[in-house]
Amino acid sequence: MSRRFVDLSIFLENDIASDPPGLEPKITYFTHEHTYEQIAPFFPGLRRQDLPDGEGWAVELVQLSTHNGTHLDAPWHFHSTMDAALGEKRSAIAIHDVPLEWCFQPGVRLDFRHLPDGHVVTADEVEAELKRIDHQLKPLEIVVVNTRAGSRYGERDFVSAGCGMGYDATRYLLDRGIRLTGTDAWSWDAPFVHTAKKYGQTQDASLIWEGHKAGRDIGYCHLEKLHNLESLPPHGFYISCFPHKIRNASAGWTRAVAIFDECLQASSP
Structure with missing residues (x-):
């Protein structure tokens, strides 16, 4: 049995005219090179260079209405x-x-x-x-x-x-x-x-x-x-x-x- 899937959804993204002015979603991106400070408090003594390639995690902070996006x-x-x-x-x-x-x-x-x-x-x-x-x-x-x-x-x-x-x-x-x-x-x-x-x-x-x-x-x-x-x-x-x-x-x-x-x-x- 074969199934085909078609995406019917828009992105949640910044800087796209998807909603009236002031009601758009706002997404702040924290990338691997910017999150050592988030990780360090969990592991006392951890240095940035101790992490593989000095990288932390990627994470996003999202401000949304329940009516943003699809x-x-x-x-x-x-x-x-x-x-x-x-x-x-x-x-x-x-x-x-x-x-x-x-x-x-x-x-x-x-x-x-x-x-x-x-x-x-x-x-x-x-x-x-x-x-x-x-x-x-x-x-x-x-x-x-x-x-x-x-x-x-x-x-x-x-x-x-x-x-x-x-x-x-x-x-x-x-x-x-x-x-x-x-x-x-x-x-x-x-x-x-x-x-x-x-x-x-x-x-x-x-x-x-x-x-x-x-x-x-x-x-x-x-x-x-x-x-x-x-x-x-x-x-x-x-x-x-x-x-x-x-x-x-x-x-x-x-x-x-x-x-x-x-x-x-x-x-x-």
């Missing part, structure tokens, strides 16, 4: 409660309570790269895309959205690029048993700069974070800042995206990966 948002990020539409409104779960079975399932890719920046995807557009790729959703499949933002990662306009998923589009997925989604954009919703213009014109607060807020009705998770989605077919692969276990957190970092079982694909009709 990460999985928990329902707690969206609202304090969830599942109101299921007749059992309850406290939203944090990242450490996300069911692990949600995080390893068959994947489905919706291609919305042709939609303009700031466009809010509708339920009809989701349905039309599913028809185009000839796929009927199954409960717990992981649905990822390929937007124009994926091609802008690392550029100054990344945070404002790509379309977003609206409330109706998100509910369309959730009503069919989807509990984990993803996007290669900075946010599951349309970029704030575009939503702010609409809000300024209408003063309609329901436009703000409307896709996220669908989690009030049915609890779900989504991946943000995915990468390389354009390399995926519409379906026929698994996605693995187990989050880091951070108690009571709104998100956790993940190394999202697409997994292809080449033997099964070759033998399928």
